[in-house]
Amino acid sequence: MRGNQGILPPEPMTNDAVAERLVRAARRSKDMGRFQKQNLVYLELNGCSGNIISLLNGRNPDFAYMVNDMVNLRYSNSLMAAEGAQATEKLFEAMNEPFILAVEGAVSLRDEGMYNVIGMHNGSPLTGLEAARMLGEKADTILAVGACATHGGVSAARPNPSESVGLQSVLPDRELIKLPGCPVNPRWFLGTLAHIVLYGKPDTDSLGRPLMFYSTLIHDRCPRRPFFDRGIFAEKLGDPTCLFKLGCRGPVTRTDCPTKEWNSGVNWPIGANTPCIGCAQFGFPDAMEPFISYDTTRVVEDE
Amino acid sequence: MSKRIVVNPLTRISGFMEVDVKVENGQVVDAQTKGNMFRGFEQMLMGRSPFDAVYFTQRICGICSAAHSMASSLALEDALNIEPMEQGRYLRDIIHCCEFLQNHIRHFYQYTLPDFVKIEQNPLFQADHTDFRVPAAATAQLSRHYFESLTISRRCHEMLAILGGKAPHNHGVFVGGVTTKATAEVVAGLSSILTEVTAFIEEKMVPDVYEIARYYPEYYRLGGGYGNLMTYGAFDRYRELGTLYVDPLVWTRDGKEPFDERKITENIDRAWYRGAKNTYEPDEEMPEPDRKKASAYSFVKAPRYDGLPMEVGPLARLILSGDYTNGVSAMDRTIARAIEALKIAGIMKTLLGELIPDTDVQAEYTLPETTAQGRGLTDTTRGGLGHWLKLKDRKLSFYQIITPSTWDFSPADDRGFRGVGEEALMGTPVQNPDEPVEIGRILRSFDPCMSCATHVSVSGKPVKTIRVF
Amino acid sequence: MSNTELLRMRMNQLVTQARYDLSSLRAVSGDTPERRLYLQRLWDTVTDMHVTSELLAVNAASPPVQTAGMPGQVVNSGNSMQNAAPGVNSRTFTVEELARYDGKNGRAAYVAVNGIVYDVTNNRTWAAATHFGLPAGKDHTAAFASCHAGQEAILAQLPVVGRLVQ
Numbered sequence: 001m002r003g004n005q006g007i008l009p010p011e012p013m014t015n016d017a018v019a020e021r022l023v024r025a026a027r028r029s030k031d032m033g034r035f036q037k038q039n040l041v042y043l044e045l046n047g048c049s050g051n052i053i054s055l056l057n058g059r060n061p062d063f064a065y066m067v068n069d070m071v072n073l074r075y076s077n078s079l080m081a082a083e084g085a086q087a088t089e090k091l092f093e094a095m096n097e098p099f100i101l102a103v104e105g106a107v108s109l110r111d112e113g114m115y116n117v118i119g120m121h122n123g124s125p126l127t128g129l130e131a132a133r134m135l136g137e138k139a140d141t142i143l144a145v146g147a148c149a150t151h152g153g154v155s156a157a158r159p160n161p162s163e164s165v166g167l168q169s170v171l172p173d174r175e176l177i178k179l180p181g182c183p184v185n186p187r188w189f190l191g192t193l194a195h196i197v198l199y200g201k202p203d204t205d206s207l208g209r210p211l212m213f214y215s216t217l218i219h220d221r222c223p224r225r226p227f228f229d230r231g232i233f234a235e236k237l238g239d240p241t242c243l244f245k246l247g248c249r250g251p252v253t254r255t256d257c258p259t260k261e262w263n264s265g266v267n268w269p270i271g272a273n274t275p276c277i278g279c280a281q282f283g284f285p286d287a288m289e290p291f292i293s294y295d296t297t298r299v300v301e302d303e
Numbered sequence: 304m305s306k307r308i309v310v311n312p313l314t315r316i317s318g319f320m321e322v323d324v325k326v327e328n329g330q331v332v333d334a335q336t337k338g339n340m341f342r343g344f345e346q347m348l349m350g351r352s353p354f355d356a357v358y359f360t361q362r363i364c365g366i367c368s369a370a371h372s373m374a375s376s377l378a379l380e381d382a383l384n385i386e387p388m389e390q391g392r393y394l395r396d397i398i399h400c401c402e403f404l405q406n407h408i409r410h411f412y413q414y415t416l417p418d419f420v421k422i423e424q425n426p427l428f429q430a431d432h433t434d435f436r437v438p439a440a441a442t443a444q445l446s447r448h449y450f451e452s453l454t455i456s457r458r459c460h461e462m463l464a465i466l467g468g469k470a471p472h473n474h475g476v477f478v479g480g481v482t483t484k485a486t487a488e489v490v491a492g493l494s495s496i497l498t499e500v501t502a503f504i505e506e507k508m509v510p511d512v513y514e515i516a517r518y519y520p521e522y523y524r525l526g527g528g529y530g531n532l533m534t535y536g537a538f539d540r541y542r543e544l545g546t547l548y549v550d551p552l553v554w555t556r557d558g559k560e561p562f563d564e565r566k567i568t569e570n571i572d573r574a575w576y577r578g579a580k581n582t583y584e585p586d587e588e589m590p591e592p593d594r595k596k597a598s599a600y601s602f603v604k605a606p607r608y609d610g611l612p613m614e615v616g617p618l619a620r621l622i623l624s625g626d627y628t629n630g631v632s633a634m635d636r637t638i639a640r641a642i643e644a645l646k647i648a649g650i651m652k653t654l655l656g657e658l659i660p661d662t663d664v665q666a667e668y669t670l671p672e673t674t675a676q677g678r679g680l681t682d683t684t685r686g687g688l689g690h691w692l693k694l695k696d697r698k699l700s701f702y703q704i705i706t707p708s709t710w711d712f713s714p715a716d717d718r719g720f721r722g723v724g725e726e727a728l729m730g731t732p733v734q735n736p737d738e739p740v741e742i743g744r745i746l747r748s749f750d751p752c753m754s755c756a757t758h759v760s761v762s763g764k765p766v767k768t769i770r771v772f
Numbered sequence: 773m774s775n776t777e778l779l780r781m782r783m784n785q786l787v788t789q790a791r792y793d794l795s796s797l798r799a800v801s802g803d804t805p806e807r808r809l810y811l812q813r814l815w816d817t818v819t820d821m822h823v824t825s826e827l828l829a830v831n832a833a834s835p836p837v838q839t840a841g842m843p844g845q846v847v848n849s850g851n852s853m854q855n856a857a858p859g860v861n862s863r864t865f866t867v868e869e870l871a872r873y874d875g876k877n878g879r880a881a882y883v884a885v886n887g888i889v890y891d892v893t894n895n896r897t898w899a900a901a902t903h904f905g906l907p908a909g910k911d912h913t914a915a916f917a918s919c920h921a922g923q924e925a926i927l928a929q930l931p932v933v934g935r936l937v938q
């Protein structure tokens with residue numbers, strides 16, 4: 001039964017439906033005494049810290065529910081009250097107990113990781129590289145959150161001056177759950193976390209992406225698909241038709257954006273009349289460029 | 304007796320920062336702020352399609368991404384000679400308003416509050432100092448507001464997404480304004496959320512800031528710094544509405560004067576770059592980095608205005624616009640952020656009232672065959688942000704970004720002026736060197752964003768080692 | 773071929789696909805990821821059928837729609853158009869000629885793989901005439917071999933426009 005949960009239509013297709021169902025299930029099993037609050041270490045590495053901001057945008061569950069009822073958030077550079085050496089100590093303390101590790105940002109390899117120092121330990125710098133390896137070996141479950149963590153993302157964009165790589169490259173032997181996206185949609189993170197806390201690891205595809213969020217091509221559920229099929233293409237941003245000629249990467253990107261959208265379901269990039277830039281596709285950004293081109297939409301008569 | 308204190312990581316900021324201070328007789332006598340991450344955006348942008356800069360540069364920062372889309376759109380408009388429609392400006396500025404609101408609310412509740420208030424039991428809020436003075440009843444109320452604010456800041460991002468598609472990293476802000484239209488549904492939706500947000504700021508956020516100020520009055524005297532203030536202008540010079548907030552202005556010891564962008568330079572004397580000279584214009588190629596340069600201690604370059612370090616941000620804007628007169632200090636900065644949130648909510652309401660429904664502000668844009676250059680300067684949440692770009696063969700051939708946090712957290716320059724944040728720490732009494740809570744409180748009052756400050760460009764050979772000190 | 777015929781062809785393919793998935797589903801037991809993938813695809817197929825039938829209705833009500841500005845293009849439903857076998861089209865391209873078909877300014881987007889030139893103008897994975905960073909107007913034999921080894925079926929679905937000559 002649970003395998004089918006919230007993945008397939010004709011389940012309700014309203015916004016947040018998947019995440020909501022998971023949380024309802026979480027509440028139920030908590031009441032039955034099965035809900036075990038686990039420790040979560042949230043590591044920010046070389047990136048823009050946009051994924052943690054995106055998590056704050058979560059709804060059903062929201063961030064408050066996550067930190068109060070789902071997990072004990074033991075470390076988060078953006079949010080924890082402690083600072084300096086005491087903060088780093090909390091990171092090391094957290095390793096003494098079982099924990100889930102979530103990592104956002106890429107791992108910078110340049111000069112043994114010195115391009116991304118995340119704190120001090122015993123008087124010497126703690127690099128993102130060391131922290132990723134150290135915590136990655138010990139963690140029970142590892143989530144790579146956002147494009148930079150799943151494959152290097154924008155931090156590793158050509159010519160990659162900081163020599164950044166995705167988390168898997170420094171943890172080749174660990175199985176990672178990968179949540180690509182720039183940033184991750186809060187539902188993808190919170191829904192996956194709820195699954196881990198309740199039922200263990202969710203089913204993933206061969207690339208480590210949870211099937212419940214990353215199985216369908218945007219293009220196959222896009223409300224503008226009829227325009228594509230009839231060859232009616234937007235010539236500029238703002239047009240209400242198919243954005244294929246401007247560079248839409250919906251046909252190569254697998255997410256639930258068209259049905260669940262962003263920010264509590266109020267809108268999404270194609271809804272804003274702009275092409276999908278494939279931010280949740282491996283290879284973003286370099287393989288998804290150009291994001292916007294006009295010279296493929298127009299016809300120049302006197303060429 | 305002198306003692307060295309290093310705080311690393313300075314948590315509850317965006318990105319990674321290290322503070323290194325020297326304390327003598329219980330007072331700070333020297334201070335250095337250093338960014339601890341590096342990505343090299345300017346170099347990455349080389350050779351990319353110019354239009355992609357709008358979405359690409361947003362990835363510099365997760366909390367202020369819309370700011371970068373604003374500045375890069377302005378820079379592209381300048382380079383392509385595009386004059387956006389006034390309706391396009393309104394819509395784009397409304398998106399910018401949403402980001403101000405989201406950023407200020409999150410900065411106050413999630414980043415600042417835990418400095419002063421011991422929020423309810425949760426491992427996340429375990430602090431290591433004991434200087435919590437707010438009484439129990441007020442603490443309980445502020446803790447509740449901490450969690451309530453999460454809903455409100457989320458609502459701000461929902462408003463942003465209604466026009467921008469998603470947040471963070473929106474798609475709506477673009478050359479010409481935005482890509483969406485103001486329909487009745489959009490306007491009513493935004494207005495209804497805005498009412499909710501405004502009520503929260505008015506009834507909770509502003510009183511909460513003053514509540515904290517009551518128990519920590521010495522912060523009105525700490526963290527002042529130079530008192531040089533600057534803004535590139537915010538919500539200013541609309542064709543019909545005039546200036547809703549503040550014109551481009553600077554304030555130095557010589558008084559208030561109009562801002563002149565030609566006076567911006569970047570100094571590399573104490574930064575890890577080797578060049579024939581120390582001072583560069585924003586649209587000049589920067590020299591090669593040199594991590595071995597003995598006199599330097601930071602990758603952040605030191606922007607100066609007319610040779611002077613300048614404070615930017617909400618307090619600078621409010622003083623320059625004449626809305627705030629109490630003074631310059633850590634507490635004033637925090638109060639200014641809350642007051643500004645209310646002001647921005649009012650501006651957004653005004654702009655919403657000016658929208659003409661269903662106006663399409665987008666056009667098909669062409670890139671020039673030859674070369675072109677442009678710049679986009681605007682004030683954003685943390686202060687003045689500038690993007691400078693050049694185009695060649697329809698690709699980006701140069702990109703330079705000077706962020707607000709580079710202004711506030713620059714290293715010293717060759718005239719001996721410290722960075723603004725460093726100067727603000729000078730003379731601060733540190734009660735307990737093992738729990739130097741004062742340092743974090745003062746620096747956070749600037750809302751540092753090191754993801755932004757350390758996007759710096761590096762080209763050439765790899766640097767051998769970077770020691771932190 | 774007219775649009776209506778193309779749509780009918782598409783519809784028939786979808787029906788075949790759905791039948792195939794139904795029989796596959798009967799074969800898998802228990803709640804496995806495979807089962808859900810089949811169900812997922814079935815759902816997608818039904819959605820496609822819905823869209824196609826809507827289009828058929830539109831076509832029936834009005835004269836065939838010309839695809840604006842795309843000379844020689846037919847409506848492309850995205851993933852499974854059958855095309856003439858290689859060799860039928862005897863047009864030849866030099867590398868320089870191929871380079872002109874970069875998909876810009878109204879030109880078609882062509883790419884060459886193993887000596888055959890294919891039209892990707894309206895192929896859904898070639899938005900803005902680029903595919904995972906590769907531009908149109910070029911010979912992508914090596915890239916195809918490294919990314920789609922064993923997936924020659926992909927090529928069979930692309931319209932052939934000619935051969936690449938040295």
Ligand code: SF4
Nearest residue numbers: 222225242243248250
């Ligand atoms: S807008 Fe993008 S995802 Fe939607 S139909 Fe067009 S190409 Fe496909």
